Amino acid sequence: MKFIGSLFFCLFFIFSVFSYDFEGYFHRVETAEKYLKKRVQSSPKLLIVLTAGVKGPVDEMENVVEISSKDIPYFPIAKVKGHEGTLIFGTLNGHDIVLMKGRYHFYEGLAAQDVVFPYFVLNALGVENVITMNAVGGIRYDLDAGDIMLVTDHINYLCDNSLRGLAVQFPDKQFTDMTDAYSIDFQEIAEDVAKKQNLDLKKGVYIATMGPNYETKAEIKMFRKFGADAVGMSTIFESLACNFLNMKVLAFCCIANPAADRHAGNMSHEEVLEALNATGPKISKLTTSCARKILNKK
Numbered sequence: 001m002k003f004i005g006s007l008f009f010c011l012f013f014i015f016s017v018f019s020y021d022f023e024g025y026f027h028r029v030e031t032a033e034k035y036l037k038k039r040v041q042s043s044p045k046l047l048i049v050l051t052a053g054v055k056g057p058v059d060e061m062e063n064v065v066e067i068s069s070k071d072i073p074y075f076p077i078a079k080v081k082g083h084e085g086t087l088i089f090g091t092l093n094g095h096d097i098v099l100m101k102g103r104y105h106f107y108e109g110l111a112a113q114d115v116v117f118p119y120f121v122l123n124a125l126g127v128e129n130v131i132t133m134n135a136v137g138g139i140r141y142d143l144d145a146g147d148i149m150l151v152t153d154h155i156n157y158l159c160d161n162s163l164r165g166l167a168v169q170f171p172d173k174q175f176t177d178m179t180d181a182y183s184i185d186f187q188e189i190a191e192d193v194a195k196k197q198n199l200d201l202k203k204g205v206y207i208a209t210m211g212p213n214y215e216t217k218a219e220i221k222m223f224r225k226f227g228a229d230a231v232g233m234s235t236i237f238e239s240l241a242c243n244f245l246n247m248k249v250l251a252f253c254c255i256a257n258p259a260a261d262r263h264a265g266n267m268s269h270e271e272v273l274e275a276l277n278a279t280g281p282k283i284s285k286l287t288t289s290c291a292r293k294i295l296n297k298k
Contacts, residue, residue: 022165044098049132053276057288061090095295107211112162116241136232137259151251155207162237186250204229217261
């Protein structure tokens, strides 16, 4: 059975490599960009990606315009419970921003390149900086449900790369530097904000798997040896795309539960959503304050 599963994955991967329309990708980006320009009089410099259960600064925004991803040409459709798939344009302290309420995942059946399609489109609209967050399991022994971890680096265990077939179309930027994958400047802002809010902000390395299953105990033990502190199923493809596009990234992990070898009983999505709803106000306050500082940064 393991051989059959591996063979199926290899055949799927080969099929996706040769069937995906890489050449038409940036035409699709341009089409989506034109659609949004007709519907919003906005040139946002900051994108905030909200995970399930987190409102972010939406209640403090003005001139709000909401657009469903279902209406945007070529945009992926969000399928996961808790992820709405909505873009919210508006202003925060007089600055144009956009919220992505709900994200897209590789395990939904999307190509890696389609997962990051919104980032290419929003970059074309003017986005230069990204604050993103996710729900994760705590691998490190001091990371428990309700904690927030500042991402300092990542390990890509997704078995693909969202820049495959795209970066090669640009002769001068075919190989993306990832030495500052998560902006050190933005990390300093986050630590300063957390200190002022008396928030115990943890720091660590994030690893992403393909999903949609939760990890086994043996896998968690392996990831711990890799140097990973928290595990999830998103964010890395987006970080790759953002760094390719010269967008600076600030990322937070919302610890939803202890990872498998630290977890008592079965794991479930309901458990994750419950933890996110509880953490929502705390991460919203943190990211909103970080957003203000980034927007005011010269």
